Amino acid sequence: MIHAEPLAFPSPTKTPGYLLDAHPGHGLALRIARDTDLPYFRALYAASRAPELAGMPWPDAAKQAFCDSQFELQHRHYLAHPAPAGYFVVMRDGQPAGRLYLRHEVNELRIVDILIDDALRGRGVGTALLRWLQSRVREQGLARLTLSVAVYNPDARRLYERVGFVTGERTDMHLGMSWPH
Template identity: 30%
Template structure:
């Protein structure tokens, strides 16, 4: 198994993974064209963020992406862990841990001082996973405004 930075050739497999992820999330849904555009934008512009993939014999079986921004509170670069998914057939094999550790290491190399993420409120397994990796529940409450 290999952990690597995503390439444009990985986009079709990443879209499949995102479709699985968004089918189970409360506020999002699969949209192949939107996912393809977003992934291409991130992969083509490393200043925006990074995508780390897990591959088994060349097949993408997991992914995590981190988007970069600047925190005025910290005065430094921070990251937003936007998406993380491991193919259902590969869950429980430690792949998520390897992906997350590599993404954290790369975010640190990019100068990030903090990572923030969102999960569905009822996704207890995700909460436990992130807590095992040092994330703590924030007192902040997310609000969203969809712009058209």
């Protein structure tokens, strides 16, 4: 179900200074997301769902419509529950490489969403971002960096564990994880 009103990002006025002018290393930079990034984010989302949909006996147009609908629902959910720390495009060597949505909560920084371009997975991009976020948490004196990972995403879970995240609360669909500083 596609709505007529725009899917605009809110103004980035609440983005903490420690996340601005971000250069996590590994050729990476963070840029505050703009409405013009939505087509890239939509394609990135669809690519992330492609393996799951590969076995579905749907025509390509139906798969695309499904992904478009799911992207819109997810994006609207994120906008309804704003991420005061910011919505970012992960850039690598000047090109979009993923998205990173963060929320600054009491004494913690939460990764609301992290999605890296399939072509760059396994090349250190996620590790560099996570290490950089850990350094920001440490420098700001925050207690922890938190996230939720889908239980059906063992690759991401292994990455998080490799950089020091520990498991916490589990639901049927997600596993809470935190990196205690």
